[in-house]
Amino acid sequence: MTDVSQTVAGEILSPATGGFSGRPHSHGAVPVPGDSRGERRRSFDLADFAVPGGREEEWRFTPLHRLRHLHEDDGPGEGTVEVVVDAAPEVRVETVGRGDARLGRGGAPSDRVAARAWNAFEKATILTVPSETVASRPTTVSVRGTSSDGAAFGHLQVDVQPFAQAVVVLDHSGSATYADNVEFVVGDGAALTVVCLDDWADDAVHVSQQSVRVGRDARFKSIAVTFGG
Structure with a gap:
């Protein structure tokens, strides 16, 4: 050994x-x-992350010139995306402001784009699967972009409470310049399967940080399928 x-x-x-x-x-x-x-450094403060130049270890395989300044600018964007949730009947769906105390439990941003997305989003979507509940079907979160002009920012939290079970599908499509943070909070003894579908248009740019907080004896499975973008 x-x-x-x-x-x-x-x-x-x-x-x-x-x-x-x-x-x-x-x-x-x-x-x-x-x-x-x-x-790695983790912080909700954008000032804690320098603008990457491409030689950093975590950025060296990223074509920064194709990110449409998501990694450089520091202000809110002018773009928009549409978020539509088709939830299982057992899943509670909320749209909340950025001041909601539950946000951030899954983890802090670990790079400049994620920190910018955290500081720029206006509304977040929270999905809650109550304790000891087994969702009867998958819940789908559809993110649709209509234009790649202007940056858009989003935030999603999936909270699977203790001993609950759920499947969540994240479905991305259309044209957008989009950065977001996605938090998965999986309580003790809970189980969550996430399927991430990226079917963006050819002109789309999407930078996302997915953070997971897993409780004791919990299970988390993530499947990513990319078709475009």
Whole structure:
């Protein structure tokens, strides 16, 4: 059996090094503190994230010039998307303002685009599956864009309370320049399956952070299918 603490990966992930080994990656870049996913900065404050230049480890495979300034600008966008929820009868659907105290429980933004989306959204959708409830059918959240002109921002939280079970489908389509945060809060003993369908138009740009908070003995499964965008 390999002792992970003696491997390069173990050293990078070790709390003793702060998630940083100082050894170069295979592509030549030298890692910096926070390269480990678990050690990355998380903050709701946009000012805590510098504008990426493309050489950062988490951004080096991202064609930043195609993001339509989602990573650069810091103001609210002028674009819009339509969010329609087809919920199972057992699932409660709410549209709330950004000041709702429940928002953010799933996790804080971990990059600049996610932080901008957090600070720019006006309304959020919260789906709640009550404790010990088994949803009788999947709940579908449809996000429809009509134009890629102007940035749009959104927020979704799925709260599956203890010992409940649900399937949620996120269906994206149309034209948009869109950034959002999606939180999944899965209570003790609960089970959630998420299917994310990306069927955007060819001119669409979508940057999303999905954060999961999983309780004791809970189960979470995520399936992503991309057709376009």
